[in-house]
Amino acid sequence: MDNTVTLAHGAGGKQTSQLIDSVFKAHFANPDFTADDAAVLQVDSGRLAFTTDGFIVSPYEFPGGNIGKLSICGTVNDLSCMGAKPLYLACSFVIEEGFPLDKLEEIAAAMEKTAKEAGVRIVAGDTKVAGKGQVDHIFITTTGIGRLMDCAHTSGKYAKPGDAVIVTGDIGRHGCAILLARNEFGIDADVTSDCAPLWGTVKKMFDTTDQIHVVRDATRGGVGTVLYEIADQSHVGIQLDAQKIPVAGEVSGVCGMLGLEPLYLACEGRLVVFVPKEQAQAVVDTLHQCPYSKNAAVIGEVTADMPGKVVMKTEIGLQTLLPQPGGELLPRIC
Amino acid sequence: MDNTVTLAHGAGGKQTSQLIDSVFKAHFANPDFTADDAAVLQVDSGRLAFTTDGFIVSPYEFPGGNIGKLSICGTVNDLSCMGAKPLYLACSFVIEEGFPLDKLEEIAAAMEKTAKEAGVRIVAGDTKVAGKGQVDHIFITTTGIGRLMDCAHTSGKYAKPGDAVIVTGDIGRHGCAILLARNEFGIDADVTSDCAPLWGTVKKMFDTTDQIHVVRDATRGGVGTVLYEIADQSHVGIQLDAQKIPVAGEVSGVCGMLGLEPLYLACEGRLVVFVPKEQAQAVVDTLHQCPYSKNAAVIGEVTADMPGKVVMKTEIGLQTLLPQPGGELLPRIC
Structure with a gap:
C-alpha cells in the first residue's frame, strides 16, 4: 500500500476495506466492532445518553495529545457530565487525500488507548476521503451512547443559591497549548493540553455524593x-474568587503576554461542578485522589442576587462583572 | 444576524446558541431534542442498531436533494438494512466560514422533512465552523440508533445458493446526477438522484416474509x-441477467457517452435484497406497492459455483465475469 491516503480509500470498494482492516479494525478490535x-x-431498559461532537482541531497534533485522543475525550466527557457511563462510540473520519498513513495510525492508536482507559468500545465507523x-x-466526528446512573440528574438548569462552584484543575491549558502549537506568536512556553477522559473522575464524585447539581466540561469558550x-x-x-482559580504559571505567563483571560481559554480535561456548599470539601478531597484533578478547587459560589451574571471578586476585594463571552477568540480549538 | 456563517458561530458562545436556536432547534423541534x-x-431492553456516516457530497445541492436530505437517508437506510426501525439521530455539522445562512436553512428543512418521513427524531447535534x-x-455526519425487529437477522454473510437477487429500482441515478451536477462534461440530461428514506419499504418487505437473508443499500461503489x-x-x-437490470434511459444514455457502467454508479435510494427464490415474487409485488420501488426486479440468483465472483449473462447469452470493483470512480458522491 502507498504511504498516504488516496481517493480510492474513500470509494467504498476494495481499498476502503483494506484501510479499515489495516488501520481501524487492527486498533479498535472488540467483540461489538462491526463490518456491517x-x-x-x-x-437493558433504562435511560441512555446520546451525544455527538465534531473535531476539527488545528493543528491535529499538539503537546498532550492529537485529534484522535481529543475526539474520544470530548464525547466521553459529554456523556460523563450527564452522569452516564460511556458504553459505545461510533467514529466518522473525513480525511484529506495525501494524508500520511503513519499519522492516521497514530491517531487510531491514541483513540483506542483513550477509549480503553474510559472503558468505552468503538463499535462502528465511516471513512470518507x-x-x-x-x-x-x-476531521473526526465521534458519537457516544452511555447509560445514565440512577442517581444522576444533573443539568445546567439545576444550580442553586448556596452551591459551591468547583473546578477540577488548573484552567486554560488546552486553548493555550493549541495557540502555541500554531507558532504564530513566536512564544516559546512549555504548555501541554489538559485533554483527558474523565469518566473515572465523575464516577468517583457520584460515589462521594448524590447531590451533584451541575457537571459541565469547560471546552469551547472555557x-x-x-x-x-449555567447562570x-x-x-x-x-460569584468567583479570583485568587482561588487555579492557573498554571506557564499558562498565566502566556496569557499575560497576549492579553488573554484564562477563564475564556478552552479546557479539554476540566469540569465545572456545582454541589451544595456542605458537600464541597468531600468532593474536592475525592477529586484530589483522581489522576486528572490534583488541583481541584472551590472557586466560587452561587447567589440568588444578580441572576444571569458572573461576578469576580478580585485580589484587592473589588467586585467586577466578568465580561459576557462572545465572538471568536480562537477558531478550531477542538 | 449577518446572512452568512461566521467563525463566531462555531465558538461555543452566544452566537453558537443563536445559530442553534434560529436554525436547528427551529426545524428539529421534538420532545427529545437536547440543549444539554x-x-x-x-x-426498552433488546437489540439496538448503531451506525454513523459522514457526508461530504459535492455539490451539496443536486437534482433530487441536497446534503441534508442525503445525510438523513444514508443513516436511516443503514439502520433499515439491518431490519432496525430508525428511532434517534445525532447530527454533527462542519461549516465553512461564509456559508450562506439561507442555504443552511434549506439543508436543515430537508433534514427535518426526511426525518419525519422516516419516523426518526433528531435529538442531538454539534456545530463547528x-x-x-x-x-x-x-460536511454533515449523522449517527443513528434503531431498534432491530425480532424477525430481522440479515447480513452480507447470509446469502445462500438458490436465493433470488432483487434490486428495488432502476440503478445508478445518484452517481449520475452528481456527475452531471458538476458540469464537467457539458452533458445536458435530466437525471434526478434516487435519494430516499427506505424504512417504510424495508418494513413492508419484512411484513411480507421473515426469510430475508440480505438487505444492503447500494451506495458508494453501486x-x-x-x-x-456479499459474494x-x-x-x-x-449470476446476473443483464437484460433484467433496470436502468433509466437517461442514465444509460449518459453512461454510454462517458463509458461508465451503471452497476458501479452510486444509488442512495436503492436496496439489494436476497430472499429464497420461492419468496421473490411476493417481495417484488410488495415493492411495487411502495413509493420508491415501482421498478423493483429480480436481476439474478445466487449459485454455489464461482464463490466470490459475480457473473453477468449478457443479452446474447454469453457469460462474462463482472470486473472487480476498485479505484475511485467518482469522489465525494455522498
Whole structure:
C-alpha cells in the first residue's frame, strides 16, 4: 500500500476495506466492532445518553495529545457530565487525500488507548476521503451512547443559591497549548493540553455524593462561557474568587503576554461542578485522589442576587462583572 | 444576524446558541431534542442498531436533494438494512466560514422533512465552523440508533445458493446526477438522484416474509460493488441477467457517452435484497406497492459455483465475469 491516503480509500470498494482492516479494525478490535452497516448492541431498559461532537482541531497534533485522543475525550466527557457511563462510540473520519498513513495510525492508536482507559468500545465507523484542499488534513466526528446512573440528574438548569462552584484543575491549558502549537506568536512556553477522559473522575464524585447539581466540561469558550451559560439556564448569580482559580504559571505567563483571560481559554480535561456548599470539601478531597484533578478547587459560589451574571471578586476585594463571552477568540480549538 | 456563517458561530458562545436556536432547534423541534451535552433517551431492553456516516457530497445541492436530505437517508437506510426501525439521530455539522445562512436553512428543512418521513427524531447535534478554504462548504455526519425487529437477522454473510437477487429500482441515478451536477462534461440530461428514506419499504418487505437473508443499500461503489462484497462475505457466486437490470434511459444514455457502467454508479435510494427464490415474487409485488420501488426486479440468483465472483449473462447469452470493483470512480458522491 502507498504511504498516504488516496481517493480510492474513500470509494467504498476494495481499498476502503483494506484501510479499515489495516488501520481501524487492527486498533479498535472488540467483540461489538462491526463490518456491517450498523453495530448490533444488546441493551437493558433504562435511560441512555446520546451525544455527538465534531473535531476539527488545528493543528491535529499538539503537546498532550492529537485529534484522535481529543475526539474520544470530548464525547466521553459529554456523556460523563450527564452522569452516564460511556458504553459505545461510533467514529466518522473525513480525511484529506495525501494524508500520511503513519499519522492516521497514530491517531487510531491514541483513540483506542483513550477509549480503553474510559472503558468505552468503538463499535462502528465511516471513512470518507476528500480531495486535496477540500478538507484541512483530518476531521473526526465521534458519537457516544452511555447509560445514565440512577442517581444522576444533573443539568445546567439545576444550580442553586448556596452551591459551591468547583473546578477540577488548573484552567486554560488546552486553548493555550493549541495557540502555541500554531507558532504564530513566536512564544516559546512549555504548555501541554489538559485533554483527558474523565469518566473515572465523575464516577468517583457520584460515589462521594448524590447531590451533584451541575457537571459541565469547560471546552469551547472555557470556564467563563460555561459559567455564564449555567447562570442563565438556572437564573442564578455566580460569584468567583479570583485568587482561588487555579492557573498554571506557564499558562498565566502566556496569557499575560497576549492579553488573554484564562477563564475564556478552552479546557479539554476540566469540569465545572456545582454541589451544595456542605458537600464541597468531600468532593474536592475525592477529586484530589483522581489522576486528572490534583488541583481541584472551590472557586466560587452561587447567589440568588444578580441572576444571569458572573461576578469576580478580585485580589484587592473589588467586585467586577466578568465580561459576557462572545465572538471568536480562537477558531478550531477542538 | 449577518446572512452568512461566521467563525463566531462555531465558538461555543452566544452566537453558537443563536445559530442553534434560529436554525436547528427551529426545524428539529421534538420532545427529545437536547440543549444539554447529551440527549436522554428512555429505551426498552433488546437489540439496538448503531451506525454513523459522514457526508461530504459535492455539490451539496443536486437534482433530487441536497446534503441534508442525503445525510438523513444514508443513516436511516443503514439502520433499515439491518431490519432496525430508525428511532434517534445525532447530527454533527462542519461549516465553512461564509456559508450562506439561507442555504443552511434549506439543508436543515430537508433534514427535518426526511426525518419525519422516516419516523426518526433528531435529538442531538454539534456545530463547528472552519475558516475559508479549510472545509469545502459543508460536511454533515449523522449517527443513528434503531431498534432491530425480532424477525430481522440479515447480513452480507447470509446469502445462500438458490436465493433470488432483487434490486428495488432502476440503478445508478445518484452517481449520475452528481456527475452531471458538476458540469464537467457539458452533458445536458435530466437525471434526478434516487435519494430516499427506505424504512417504510424495508418494513413492508419484512411484513411480507421473515426469510430475508440480505438487505444492503447500494451506495458508494453501486450495485456491482455491493454484490461483490456479499459474494465474498457469504462465499457464494452471483449470476446476473443483464437484460433484467433496470436502468433509466437517461442514465444509460449518459453512461454510454462517458463509458461508465451503471452497476458501479452510486444509488442512495436503492436496496439489494436476497430472499429464497420461492419468496421473490411476493417481495417484488410488495415493492411495487411502495413509493420508491415501482421498478423493483429480480436481476439474478445466487449459485454455489464461482464463490466470490459475480457473473453477468449478457443479452446474447454469453457469460462474462463482472470486473472487480476498485479505484475511485467518482469522489465525494455522498
